[in-house]
Amino acid sequence: MIIEIWTKEKYAGNEEAAFIARLAHAGLKVKTARLSRLYRVDADFTKADFSRIASDLLTDNITEHCSLTPGKAGLKSAYRVEVWLKDSVTDVVGESVKEAVADVAGKLPAAVRFGRAYYVPCASELKLKLAVSKILVNEVVNKFKIEKC
């Protein structure tokens, strides 16, 4: 199960502006973008369990909202970039969340991995890929995929 956590739009201005500036630095100019955090929880839990983990543990309900169906940014003609640490690389955040999930759900998940998603409206997937490889991922430790929303 992948849980996606979003900063609510009215609080997301700073992180989006910083991200847009970094994209521009890498040669890709866009006007808008959205960002989210991803938690892949490998566990045999019910949907209700996952829902509780998402809203009670992983989301700050004042500034954030969560979703169990990732990929809905509400941006037109956008690409979605999903970035994870490779499975062979230590994921410190994932390990901490794994312990916390066990406290909330009463069962230890097999694994938790932490990642990020970026939603970028742009015309060229190639240009986006180039910018992503310049500023978002290091293929030594990261794996990523780009897909049309």
Next chain:
Amino acid sequence: MQNPLSNFTSLSEKQLAELDRACGWSLNALELAEVQREFRKMGRQPSRGELETLAQTWSEHCKHKTFSGPVSFKSGSKIKKYKNLFKETIVKATKTLNRKWCLSVFTDNAGIVEFGKNGKWGLAFKAETHNHPCAVEPYGGAETGVGGVIRDILGVGLGAKPVLNTDNFCFGYLDSKKKLPKNSHSPERIMRGVVEGVRDYGNRIGIPTASGGLYFDDGYLLNPLVYVGCAGLIPTDKIDKKVVPGDLVVSIGGRTGRDGIHGATFSSANIEEDTSASAVQIGHAVNEKKTLDVLMRARDLGLYNAVTDCGAGGFSSAIGELGSETGARIRLEDALLKDTRIEPWEIWVSESQERMILSVPKAKLKKLEAILRAESCEYCVLGTFPGDGQLLVTHGEEKIVDLPMAFLHGGVPNFEKKAARRKVKILDGAPLQPAKTYGGLLKEMLAHPNVCSRHSVITQYDHEVQGGTVIKPLQGKYGDGPGDAAVIWPQAATLDLNDFAGFAVTHGFNPAAGKIDPYQMALHTVDEAVRNLLCVGAEISRTAILDNFCAASPRDPEVMGDLVLAAEGCHDAAMAYGAPFISGKDSFYNQSKDADGKEYPIPLSLLISATAPVEDIRKAITMNFKEAGNPVYLAGVSRRGFGGSVYGDMMVAGNNYIAPLDMKAAVKMYTALLKAIKTGCVCAAHDVSQGGLAVTLAEMAFSGGFGAEIDLSAAGREKGLSALELLFGESPSRLVLEVVKDREAEFLKLVKGLPVGEIGYVNEEPSLDVNDSGAPLFREDIFALKKCWKRELI
């Protein structure tokens, strides 16, 4: 195809080289031949585990073969021979000075000096580099660099409590237009990753990161330098450690995995396009914090006889070092693993992070286990230290390593390296007059990457955790002025709130000068570090220093020549300032090719990290102007030359001469100035370094929110020195002081006969007005100057 290990002893030189490349050992032909000879003598073929153990034990990272080997240095027609360059320069100075307050030097994971008055505490200090990993994976490389140097402090003596982290970085210019090779990262990307890595590890583990520096030069475009340091407090009765035969080998902290294979041997090679990814990892600060907490509790209960960290080379290096006299019997099947898909030899050399090795008496294991469980810290008992001097490592029935420790640690052959003095054309004529105004130049200089504010980096770090950071990296009325040194009150370690003893930490660094004159660069660098300590009121007669050399390939005689000259400079400076080296490190092969095949060797980069006690932290001073009406003094003589200066980087100066440093005069002046600071006559001091006097005055002014009325007529200067050189030259041994108005007469008595001249006074009006014998040089609004200086670097 036949396994080359099955006939290792009969392989040709070419076949050995191919095997070395395939396995990533970075052993040279002489070393491979020595290994081959030893196994012929033993009458058998080596195992993969044995060759891996030898490769990491004999690596540049572990043995420092370049610096501690013989060198033949050619300068003109003269040749000077060194049997051991390190011992004959750096160590020699420490031995000659023979300071009683040096409690442990060059023998352990860090140097230790006495701290405080009652002889109860020692201050351990160490700086490391993690350059190659940061070039490949900046975030993980920086994180594990910080984790590694903290473990050095945990592994010194029976363990010191870390109280301060330091960080110094060198990157290519962020706006560099140079074309980069396919596999490299942009300097901006590297910087962002490195800063985030240092931030995340230091902040999560709860150690303040409060002292450091940033330096930009396109020589670092493909090889960034990441120096990380750590200081900690240790009870003086916990400095000695000795493995006792019969003790158990206990590993505590992180688990062992396939990550981090070949980190040690990686440091002996230039970075190539296909550099192995397994040589870098992501750190886990929380695991290291658990290890720290266990160690401090177990140390105080005397539950182990010795400890060291698993750094480069992993178990192989740590157990090999601890058992160098006793030998070791290790059962790798007992190791806690992250992943079962791992070869036994990989368990042995893996550099998985956050692991420490303890030598534990059997009778104390139960008590230690109770603490480990209480702190949720994982551990495993790997074997024993038997006392027969043999290293025997097994995995089930399989023998992985069976080698005498004597060969492992004493068998590495060394060969003489050629060194030659680099030819540099020195232009020492009058500098070219710029078309810009002095005020305009100052604004441009304040925005220069090597001068401008570092707040966008510093504010990411928690420099307040532990509650002992007295003089902070950012200072002044607005909390954003550039400090010269950090002052730490380590009450979190001593737990004594009535003892106000502290220590200052700072750095000296000037690779631009090293491109022209490595010897003078070393002198200037030590001088800068001592002067920075003086600026906060530290007891400079008790300065202890660390050397961290980074260089390109030592196979180039000119690179070796630079190293010889800088090492000689280190010796001479240490002697003149009475400042012993207590620890150090070196990193070579910082050289790579760009997309067009052009070589990018880094300039010789010597970081001097310095510490000195502060008797009473309540009397330490900061760099910003404090009160209108106070007189301003310039201490030291301004001399000619734009060599190694920021001005020389910005403009066509037509002069690259570096003024020689008069160390005797500097020490005499600093001693008097320290007295003036300690008696309370001086309320602000700031060194003249990058950017020169004009930058120093501007920084003191805008950090304090005051202007200054300056006339340089009384400034000590070499005959014929132009206003341009006086304002922007970077000759050493100078600092600007703000003297308390009511104490001026007392101050003048203390500095009588020294080159200390009154150059003006602090002004309520927020403008910096600088004249020379009445002739106006510039007048600038301090807030406009600050705006130029306060750039967002990332």
